[in-house]
Structures are given as C-alpha cells and as structure tokens.
Amino acid sequence: MKKNSAGMHLTDSKRKPFVIGYIFRRLLIMVIMILLVSTMIFLLFRTMPGDPTASMVDPSIPQEARQALLERYGLHESLWTQYKIFMGDLLRFDFGTSYFYNRPVSRVIGDRLPATLILMLTAMLFAYIIGVFGGAWMAWKRGTRLESAGVAFSLVFRSAPTFWVGLMVIMLFAVRLGWFPAQGMRSTGYEGTTFGEIFLSLDFLRHLVLPALTAGLYFLATPTLIMRNSMLEVMSEDYIEMAHAKGLPERRVLYRHAARNALLPVVTAGALFVGAAIGGQVLIEVVFSWPGLGREIVQAVTRSDYPLAQGSFIILSTVVMVMNLIADVLYAFLDPRITY
Amino acid sequence: MQKVKQLIQYITSYIAQRRGPSRRPAGRRNNQSFFSVFLSSLKSDRLALIGVVLLVFFIFVGVFADSLAPHGPRDRHYHDEGGIKRLESPTWDHPFGTTDVGRDIFSQVILGTRTALIVGFLAAVLVTFVGTVVGIVSGYFGGMVDTVLMRIVDFFYAIPFIPFVIVLAAIMQPSLWNVILAVSMLSWRTVARIVRSQVLSISKRPYIKAAKVAGAGHLRIMFRYILPNVVPLVLLEMAFMVNWTIMAEASIAFLGFGDPRVTSWGQILHMNSVSGYSRVAWWWNVPPGVAIILLLVSIFFVARSLEAVVDPRLRKR
Numbered sequence: 001m002k003k004n005s006a007g008m009h010l011t012d013s014k015r016k017p018f019v020i021g022y023i024f025r026r027l028l029i030m031v032i033m034i035l036l037v038s039t040m041i042f043l044l045f046r047t048m049p050g051d052p053t054a055s056m057v058d059p060s061i062p063q064e065a066r067q068a069l070l071e072r073y074g075l076h077e078s079l080w081t082q083y084k085i086f087m088g089d090l091l092r093f094d095f096g097t098s099y100f101y102n103r104p105v106s107r108v109i110g111d112r113l114p115a116t117l118i119l120m121l122t123a124m125l126f127a128y129i130i131g132v133f134g135g136a137w138m139a140w141k142r143g144t145r146l147e148s149a150g151v152a153f154s155l156v157f158r159s160a161p162t163f164w165v166g167l168m169v170i171m172l173f174a175v176r177l178g179w180f181p182a183q184g185m186r187s188t189g190y191e192g193t194t195f196g197e198i199f200l201s202l203d204f205l206r207h208l209v210l211p212a213l214t215a216g217l218y219f220l221a222t223p224t225l226i227m228r229n230s231m232l233e234v235m236s237e238d239y240i241e242m243a244h245a246k247g248l249p250e251r252r253v254l255y256r257h258a259a260r261n262a263l264l265p266v267v268t269a270g271a272l273f274v275g276a277a278i279g280g281q282v283l284i285e286v287v288f289s290w291p292g293l294g295r296e297i298v299q300a301v302t303r304s305d306y307p308l309a310q311g312s313f314i315i316l317s318t319v320v321m322v323m324n325l326i327a328d329v330l331y332a333f334l335d336p337r338i339t340y
Numbered sequence: 341m342q343k344v345k346q347l348i349q350y351i352t353s354y355i356a357q358r359r360g361p362s363r364r365p366a367g368r369r370n371n372q373s374f375f376s377v378f379l380s381s382l383k384s385d386r387l388a389l390i391g392v393v394l395l396v397f398f399i400f401v402g403v404f405a406d407s408l409a410p411h412g413p414r415d416r417h418y419h420d421e422g423g424i425k426r427l428e429s430p431t432w433d434h435p436f437g438t439t440d441v442g443r444d445i446f447s448q449v450i451l452g453t454r455t456a457l458i459v460g461f462l463a464a465v466l467v468t469f470v471g472t473v474v475g476i477v478s479g480y481f482g483g484m485v486d487t488v489l490m491r492i493v494d495f496f497y498a499i500p501f502i503p504f505v506i507v508l509a510a511i512m513q514p515s516l517w518n519v520i521l522a523v524s525m526l527s528w529r530t531v532a533r534i535v536r537s538q539v540l541s542i543s544k545r546p547y548i549k550a551a552k553v554a555g556a557g558h559l560r561i562m563f564r565y566i567l568p569n570v571v572p573l574v575l576l577e578m579a580f581m582v583n584w585t586i587m588a589e590a591s592i593a594f595l596g597f598g599d600p601r602v603t604s605w606g607q608i609l610h611m612n613s614v615s616g617y618s619r620v621a622w623w624w625n626v627p628p629g630v631a632i633i634l635l636l637v638s639i640f641f642v643a644r645s646l647e648a649v650v651d652p653r654l655r656k657r
Contacts, residue, residue: 033498040499044511148387159636161587163594164609164629167618175619182619279502283591287613297503298595313507316500 023329030321035087037317041310042086046079095311100303105311109293113315116292120281122208123215124270128223130216132266135227136259139235140250151225158221162280166214166287173210180209183289211288218280219273226269230262237261267331274323278316293319377649385648391641398635401450402457409447413603416441430623437623440615448603449627455604456586456635459520463585466524468578471531472570476562478532479539490536496529502591509597516599523588531577535570542569572649579643583636590632605632 077085089096095105138150157165174182234240235258243253282294289295293312300308382388401408411417417438418424430437436445478489508522542548543566551561592598593606594613605628612618612625 033495036495037498041507044507152387155637155640156633159583159587159633159640161590161594161606161609161629161632163591164625164632167609167613167625168629171619171622171625278500279588279591282502282506283594286595294503298506301506302596309507313500313503316503317498320500321498 023325026325026328030325033321034314034318035090038087038090038314039083041313042083045306045310046082090314095314096307098300098305098308100300100305100308105307108296108308109311109315112291112293112296112312115290116281116285116294117319119208119211119215119285119290119292120277122212123219124277126212126216127219128266128270131220131223132227132259132263134220135224135266136231136254136262138224138228139231139258139262140254142232151228154221154224157217160218161283162214162218163283163287165217166211166284169210169214170287181207182210211284211290214288215277215280215284218284219277222269222273223266227259227262227266230265231258234258234262264331267327270327274320274327278320378646382645385645387641388645391638391645394634394638395642398453398638399457402454405451405454409450411444411447413448413451414443415447417444436627437621439611439624440617440621445608445624445627448608449605449631451603452605452608452628453631453635455516455602456589456632459516459523459589459604460582460586463520463523463527463589464578464581466520467527467581467585468531468574470524471528471577472535472567472574474528474532475535476539476566476570479536480543480558480562480566482540482543486536489532493529493532496526499526501526501588505588505592506595506597509592514597514599516602519589519592519598520585522592523585527581527584531574531581534577535574538570538573539566542566572646576643576646579639579646583639583643586632586636605629 093106095109097103098105098108101108134150138147141147141150170182173179240253240258243257248257278294281292282298284290285292285295286298293316297309297312297316300306300312382392416424417434424441426438426440434444434446436449438444474489474493478486504526505519505522508525509519512518512522548561548565551565556565589598589604590606590609593604594610596610596614598604598607598610600607608628609625612621615621618625
C-alpha cells in the first residue's frame with residue numbers, strides 16, 4: 001500500500017454529506033446482519049439434537065404442569081410460529097424472561113452491558129496508546145536488541161491465553177502482593193445505585209486495574225506489531241528523508257511525520273480485531289468474576305437459561321458490529337482517499 | 341489499471357534497489373522453490389530456527405506421549421503410609437507436583453500436548469481447505485458468485501467467535517470432534533477473504549488468459565494454475581490457524597465445555613480453577629500455560645519466516 005503523503009492532511013468538510021450517507025448504509029446492513037444472526041441463533045437452539053424442551057422445562061415435573069409451562073413459554077407452537085413471535089419480540093427489544101433470574105432478559109443485559117463495555121474500552125485504550133507509541137519506537141530501533149525484545153514480548157503475550165494470564169496476575173498482584181482486589185467489581189458491602197456511584201468510585205477503579213491490565217496485555221500485540229510494520233514501510237518514503245534533510249529533530253520526524261501516516265493500518269486492523277477481543281473478554285470476565293455480559297453468557301449456557309444466552313449472544317454480536325462500524329467510519333475520516 | 345500496475349511495479353523495484361543487494365524484486369522468487377527459500381531463511385533467522393526446534397520437540401512429545409508420560413493422567417498417587425499425595429509441590433517423582441486428588445500433573449501436561457496438536461492441526465487443515473476453496477472459487481468466478489460468497493463471509497464475520505463456540509459446544513455433546521467442528525465453522529472466513537484477494541490478482545495474469553483460450557476447464561484452471569500460486573500464502577494462514585484453534589480449544593476446555601474424557605491443557609487449568617486452589621498451587625497452573633505459550637510462540641516464529649518467504653519485501657527487515 002503506497003500512500004500519497006500530501007493528501008493525508010486534506011480533511012475537507014465537502015465530503016461530510018457522503019459520510020452520513022455511508023454511515024446510514026452501513027447501519028442498514030448492520031440491522032440486516034443482526035436479524036440474520038438472530039435467526040441463526042434461534043434455529044440453533046430450536047433444532048438441537050434431542051428434546052429442546054427438556055433443557056428449558058424440567059422433564060421430571062408432572063406431565064400437566066410441564067405442558068402448562070411449555071404453553072406458557074410458547075414451546076408447543078410450530079417452529080415457524082415461534083420464529084414469527086421471536087422476531088416480533090426482537091424488534092421490540094424483548095428477549096423474553098430469564099428462567100434463572102425470573103426477570104426480563106433485556107433488564108439483565110442492561111445491568112451487565114456497562115461493566116463489559118467499560119472493561120473492554122479501558123483495555124483497548126491502554127493497548128492502543130502503548131501499542132502505537134511502542135510500535136513506532138520499535139521501528140525506529142530496528143535491528144537492535146531492544147527491538148527483538150519488544151517483538152518477543154508482544155508475541156509472548158499474544159500467545160498466552162488470557163485466562164491463564166489472569167490466573168497468574170491474580171496470584172501475583174492480588175494474593176502474594178495484595179495490591180489489588182482479585183474478584184468482582186466492587187467490595188462487599190459497597191452499595192451503589194446510580195451509574196455514577198457504581199462506576200466513578202475509587203473502589204471500582206481498584207477492581208478495574210487487574211482485569212484491564214490482563215485484557216490490555218492481550219490486545220497489545222496486534223497494534224504494536226502492525227504499527228511497527230507500517231512504520232517500517234512509511235519510513236522508507238521520500239518525505240521522511242525530506243524531513244531528515246530539513247534537519248528536523250529525530251523525535252519530531254518519528255512522531256509527527258512518520259507515525260501519523262503509519263496509523264491507518266492500525267485502525268483497520270483494530271476493526272477486525274474487535275471480534276477476537278470479545279472472546280478474550282469473555283474469559284477475562286470469568287476469571288475475575290467481573291459481572292459483565294461475557295460471564296453472563298457462560299453462566300446462562302451452563303444453567304440452560306436459553307433466553308438469556310440468546311439475548312446475550314445477540315447483544316454481543318451487536319457490540320462487535322457497532323465497534324466494526326466505528327472503526328470503519330474512523331478509517332474513512334483518517335484516509336482522504338477513501339470514497340464512499 | 342495498467343498504469344497503476346506499472347507504478348506499483350516501479351515502486352517495488354525502487355524499494356528493492358534501495359534496500360541493498362540482498363533484496364530481490366517481487367516476482368523473481370518463482371525461480372526458487374518455496375522450501376529452499378524457507379530453509380535458507382532458517383539459517384539466517386535465529387528466531388525461526390528456535391521455533392522449528394521447539395515445534396519438532398512438541399511434535400515428538402505429542403507423538404510419543406503415551407510412552408513419555410510416567411503415569412496415567414487419572415491415576416491417584418499415595419504416600420507409603422497410605423495417604424493421598426494431595427497438592428504436593430514438585431518432587432523428583434512428580435516434577436510438576438500433584439493435584440488436589442493426587443494426580444500427576446507432569447503426565448497430564450505431556451498428554452495434553454497430543455490433544456493440542458491434534459485439535460490444532462486437524463481444525464487448521466479443515467479451515468484452510470474450506471477457506472481456500474471458497475476463496476479460489478470466489479476470486480476466480482467473480483460477479484454474482486463472488487458477491488454471494490463474500491456476503492456469507494461477511495455474515496460469519498459478524499458472529500463473535502468465543503461466545504458462538506460456547507453456545508455450540510453447549511448445545512452439542514461435549515467431545516473433541518465437536519470442539520474442532522465448532523472452531524472450524526467460523527474460522528474459515530479469514531482464510532477465504534485473504535485467498536480471494538490473492539486470487540483476484542492472479543486470475544488477471546496473462547497465463548490464466550492463455551489457459552482459458554487454450555480451452556482449459558474451470559476446475560483445471562482453478563486447481564492446476566491458480567492453486568499453486570496461493571499455496572505459500574495458504575500455508576502461512578494455516579500456521580496462524582493452528583495457533584488460533586489451539587487457543588480456542590484451551591479456552592473452551594477452561595470454561596468447562598470441553599471433552600471431559602480427554603486430557604488437555606485447558607482442562608488441567610479448568611480443574612485447577614474449579615478446585616479452588618488456583619491461587620496457591622502455582623505448580624498446577626504454571627506448566628500448562630507455559631506449554632501453550634511455547635507451542636504458540638514456536639509456531640509464530642516459523643510463520644514469521646514463512647511470511648518472509650511469501651512476501652519478499654519483509655526479508656532482512
């Protein structure tokens with residue numbers, strides 16, 4: 001990919017209307033995708049081998065009571081009728097009632113979603129800031145021991161299973177050193193009701209440190225290595241030589257001239273990476289007992305709480321798609337050569 | 341279009357010149373066989389050499405796991421006085437110590453190697469096969485076929501990987517085969533997309549047109565003329581897929597959705613976590629994690645030198 005360096009800084013406002021049209025089109029595709037994913041998950045749960053009702057309604061209870069329960073959940077209807085009801089409910093954001101919590105699934109998800117998003121965004125911010133600067137620095141130090149160490153470090157954390165790093169981090173920082181709490185999102189006894197009370201307290205931040213560190217270390221490798229590669233490509237361009245020839249300080253050439261132009265592939269890769277990030281997120285939430293959506297889906301599946309599992313799955317895929325969309329739009333803003 | 345190509349050619353040869361004589365312009369590598377380039381890059385790339393040695397070691401352990409493991413993975417070990425060896429830290433008899441029910445962790449880790457390799461390679465082969473076929477068909481035919489196939493790929497991209505595998509593993513009976521199937525169902529999307537973009541540029545080349553004019557059938561063109569050109573890329577993707585599936589299997593087993601009858605690294609960590617001793621018994625959870633890291637890193641190193649073979653611009657960087 002060869003870049004036209006002169007074009008990089010031309011972000012004119014003339015293109016804005018097209019951006020809106022583009023976002024609108026992407027949103028439409030996203031809605032279709034969500035409906036398709038929901039259809040798939042519906043079919044998956046309804047056509048699984050064995051009696052699907054057995055896992056939703058306790059088979060050991062008397063036949064009449066069982067029948068009543070089946071009717072209450074609408075499980076006696078034909079597949080097509082169930083599908084119509086399911087999709088109709090979906091459009092009204094009604095995912096049914098969780099068997100386990102006996103509460104509407106949308107409420108349960110609403111409670112869990114902020115915790116997941118905060119953890120994920122904190123970790124990504126951490127990973128991207130360190131990754132972008134670290135990658136640029138590694139490209140600058142190309143061929144030295146420091147660079148090899150950097151590459152090896154990123155690869156090791158990319159290869160380490162997140163849940164294992166989580167276990168190690170807990171053992172070291174929470175048990176041995178006792179610096180940070182190992183589990184959950186708040187200390188026992190701490191009661192917060194409003195959003196601010198829960199998420200803007202020192203107690204919450206202390207709980208956030210270890211899971212965010214673990215997730216961040218896992219996310220770190222991708223931006224670092226891509227930034228390094230794209231920096232190497234950019235650094236052989238003529239305008240970098242030009243900047244050197246002008247006698248600009250090294251640091252200025254590195255961060256102002258080279259790094260800015262090398263950022264683009266990092267953003268694209270970020271988009272494709274979000275899908276994988278959600279997976280790591282699930283495991284981290286389980287290890288740290290973080291009350292987020294990822295842990296909820298694991299527990300829902302273990303408890304055969306299918307409405308909750310379905311709902312969480314649909315919301316998680318929506319999160320992935322929204323993040324992808326944001327990354328694409330960001331990319332379009334950053335790269336003036338993109339036309340819609 | 342022609343102009344753009346010329347420009348790209350000019351730029352690549354320009355870069356190649358500037359980076360000294362060790363660099364060949366892209367395209368010349370066809371003169372050398374893929375493996376001879378790979379072997380010669382092994383000599384100069386120490387990390388790749390370490391990777392190959394480690395990988396061979398793991399494969400050796402995996403193949404001969406039964407004879408190498410000193411004990412059965414489920415055998416309970418007792419003291420001479422009769423008590424169970426619960427949670428013992430490493431000794432000569434048990435180099436990685438014992439679990440809370442007196443099982444030998446060293447043997448479990450050795451047997452886990454085999455599971456990781458089987459899952460990794462089988463799933464990677466499956467994924468690469470499906471992805472390559474879809475990618476070649478899509479890139480070669482173009483038009484409607486391409487649109488439909490790529491929309492299907494887009495659909496699979498929209499599904500979050502681990503949650504999907506969890507749901508699938510829970511719906512189906514927990515077995516190693518179902519884990520492989522679940523992982524494979526989603527992972528082919530990446531390979532398909534990468535192979536397609538490569539095929540798009542290959543199928544524009546003159547010799548493909550010549551083959552068409554000469555009356556070669558679609559199948560022949562796709563698998564005799566196009567496939568050999570994407571093989572290096574496919575091998576590289578396969579290496580990444582091996583890593584991806586090993587990690588996925590470990591994750592599923594850690595969450596407790598794996599095959600309970602098969603010893604795997606993820607399962608050892610699952611038992612450790614369920615037992616409640618994950619915070620004290622470091623000898624229990626450190627070895628399987630280190631094994632996963634070493635295996636994946638060794639494959640990464642090999643893949644990195646493969647990458648240099650596939651993309652000559654990366655050499656000697």
